[in-house]
Amino acid sequence: MSRLSPVRRFAQAGACGICALALMAFAGRAxxxxxxxxxxxxxxxxxxxxxxxxxxxxxxxxxxxxxxxxxxxxxxxxxxxxxxxxxxxxxxxxxxxxxxxxxxxxxxxxxxxxxxx
The missing domain is CATH 2.60.40.420 (Cupredoxins -  blue copper proteins)
Structure with missing residues (x-):
């Protein structure tokens, strides 16, 4: 199992870090x-x-x-x-x-x- 945070895994998959942070922040808001x-x-x-x-x-x-x-x-x-x-x-x-x-x-x-x- 990977020890990378979800944000790091998302970033390594080719997405930008800011987008990953925004998605993580939004996840619990709506x-x-x-x-x-x-x-x-x-x-x-x-x-x-x-x-x-x-x-x-x-x-x-x-x-x-x-x-x-x-x-x-x-x-x-x-x-x-x-x-x-x-x-x-x-x-x-x-x-x-x-x-x-x-x-x-x-x-x-x-x-x-x-x-x-």
């Missing part, structure tokens, strides 16, 4: 059924996420700098999300919410919350 938005390369991916009322969204920061997830209508605000960290939000009010990173205003996304089916 539960089954969560909608995941990745923050990487100074953008939200996917840029638009559609959920039903009561569902949870997790934003995972894979960039090397901090970001925020801040609704323009001030309905939600993550505060600063450090590199390698995540933020969860439960969408309770139907509607369409534009959001951006307050540190990098060109980073924009949309959360669409639909009533429960």
């Amino acid at each position: 539960a089954a059924g969560d909608h995941v938005v990745t923050i990487a390369q100074m953008r939200f991916s996917p840029p638009t996420v559609k959920v039903h009322r009561g569902e949870r969204i997790v934003w995972v920061n894979q960039d090397l700098v901090a970001h925020t997830v801040s609704a323009q209508a001030k309905t939600f605000d993550s505060g600063s999300i450090a590199p390698g960290a995540s933020w969860r939000y439960v969408a309770n009010t139907p509607g369409s919410y534009s959001y951006q990173c307050l540190f990098h205003p060109a980073m924009r996304g949309t959360l669409i919350v639909e009533p429960k089916p």
Whole structure:
């Protein structure tokens, strides 16, 4: 059995170390059924996420700098999300919410919350 850490094994398999660390950090952050938005390369991916009322969204920061997830209508605000960290939000009010990173205003996304089916 190999004594290498999972990150080292991943890196030796041809993946970059930063990617391996980001994947390891993310592994425990999102539960089954969560909608995941990745923050990487100074953008939200996917840029638009559609959920039903009561569902949870997790934003995972894979960039090397901090970001925020801040609704323009001030309905939600993550505060600063450090590199390698995540933020969860439960969408309770139907509607369409534009959001951006307050540190990098060109980073924009949309959360669409639909009533429960």
